Amino acid sequence: MPIWLKRSRDMQERAAADREVRAAVEAMLGDIEVRGDAAVRELSARFDRWDREDFRLSGEEIDECMSQLTDQDLADIEFAQTQVRNFAQRQRETMLDLEVETLPGVTLGHRHVPINAVGCYVPGGKYPLLASAHMSVITAKVAGCARVITCAPPFNGRPAPAIVAAQAMAGADEIYVLGGIQAIGAMALGTESIEPVDMLVGPGNAFVAEAKRQLYGRVGIDLFAGPTETLVIADETVDGEICATDLLGQAEHGPTSPAILLTNSEKLARDTMAEIERLLAILPTADIARKSWADYGEVILCESHEEMLAEADRIASEHVQVMTDRDMWFRDNMTNYGALFLGPRTNVAYGDKVIGTNHTLPTMKAARYTGGLWVGKFMKTCTWQTVTTDAASAAIGEYGSRLSMLEGFVGHAEQANIRVRRYGGRNVPYGAAVARGAQAAE
Secondary structure, X not given: OOEEEEOOOOHHHHHHHHHHHHHXXXXXXXXXXXXXXXXXXXXXXXXXXXXXXXXXOOHHHHHHHHHOOOHHHHXXXXXXXXXXXXXXXXXXXXXXXXXXXXXXXXXXXXXXXXXXXXXXXXXXXXXXXOHXXXXXXXXXXXXXXXXXXXXXXXXXOEOOHHHHHHHHHHOOOEEEEOOHHHHHHHHHHOOOOOOOOOEEEOOOOHHHHHHHHHHEOOEEXXXXXXXXXXXXXXXXXXXXXXXXXXXXXXXXXXXXXXXXXXXXXXXXXXXXXXXXXXXXXXXXXXXXXXXHHHHHEEEEEOOOHHHHHHHHXXXXXXXXXXXXOOHHHHHHHOOOOOEEEEOOOOOHHHHHHOXXXXXXXXXXXXXXXXXXXXXXXXXXXXXEEEEOOHHHHHHHHHHHHHHHHHOOOHHHHHHHHHHHHHHHOEOOOXXXXXXXXXXXXX
């Protein structure tokens, strides 16, 4: 039975906070839908202290932002984007169109059709998270989406040069300096100056996540996302310093980011907790990481690797760092996770920033039923069918007629019956099921 050496904040407190967020988001989205650009401008001025005539950046403004980065900055962004693009292209190559003759004269198939217009949100309130531009824009472009627009909030009162550069280099067709609910609402609902999109993607704070949730159905979304989560599964093959470093590296995302250690070693558990306190004394982002660890950090002690596996699947974390004597066993047996980071030589930050896998991943236990953002999320798998012979149409029609009548759908049955009459030459009374062994008309 697992033992909690440290527990996170009470779930009832979280639920109360969620209710407040839901109400605020609903009101603001309603205002955007009614008043369009005027509402967006007011919200931007209120929350980001940012107002201008047109929130879309011009080509000259984009060039100016890029000129503020060094050659090394641009080369590093290009390297990361190349990794993301290469992996997305390999994923796309696995998605094959299908065409198969299932019966003589009956051919079925599917095509992978790109979504036409995608809106990508790039967070940038506390930190300029340029990596989110790579993950969303590049992946959508590899999928073949015709229009990909981006929104990112201002940083320190102006467009964040690194984010703008990343958006432009990734191939965004329109770049807007807008953050929060106003960005999500403008992209999904459309305004006088922003054409609406068909799908929203990208991580964000609780308000962004709730806005996407409320808009789901009117537009598609990548997934329901909450604060960044990390789970470290470790045994005595590693030490407390590396575990603490990997936990705090994700806790610095925000004050509500869960960071959990799952181990079968009490010594490692206590060493890790001690190392966390030591590192918090020197970590420049300790103000955020300390609150996150205090309120949402957990340390769970298990009896065995098997129990750790069961607990990991129960937790269903976004990021799972595995550092044990059987890393690939966890890979082969875990079922609920956003992304795995196997062995001490890799880590979540590699996935977040540079290695090539996508960092937009399921949170809040959504890993039980979905994976993260990938090229396939930007595509619709659409089926098609054709019947090319009279005999095949009549044969399928006989079954379709009887099955439709079994459900009471006479109109459906007639769609089959008319083809049995025309292509099979059979006498079928109107509104009746085709009899088995019916004879062709004389």
